[in-house]
Amino acid sequence: MSEALQRLNREHADFSKLLDLLDRELAVFASGERPDYDLIGAVIDYCLEYPDAVHHPKEDLIYGRLKSRDAELAKVVGDLEEEHRQIGAMTRELAEAMRHVLAEELVDRHAVHELTRRFVQRYRHHIALEEGRVFPAAEKVLSADDWAAIDARLEHRDDPLFGDAVVDRFRALRANIEGLAVIAREA
């Protein structure tokens, strides 16, 4: 598998840990307790900073090439590009809502949690479609020259949460995810 796809798959596995965490906090809310809003806010900030700013543009480069080569896939690829825009808009909307929640302002918490639930659902569906349908097609259709051209256009950016150097504001989130990973292994 091309290096770019391997990396995107690894990032999906990382993002899925964040979706699990959001699911867990949604369950806390559903049970009538107060979720860890600092943690949810950090997940959303990270989504703005890395998935929306790095991961999705990387995929858009791949999809742009794929669309012109495979007419059958053009529709589904077009839908994924549109979803990148929608996910970006939902992330910004959630970031704004979380700022109000964290400032202890009067906010419709149910609406915030409903938006979070739809966000998790859409993200999971999006990732499943990419991994199940579009990445295997990209692997088959794109040539070594395509991958080299895609790589050449990608500016490398370290992942501020899952990378080697975790930035300060994501330390608590990283520790929480690693704690969850330990619990999952022990279960």
Ligand SMILES: [Fe+2]
């Ligand atoms: Fe995507």
Ligand SMILES: [Fe+2]
């Ligand atoms: Fe993706």
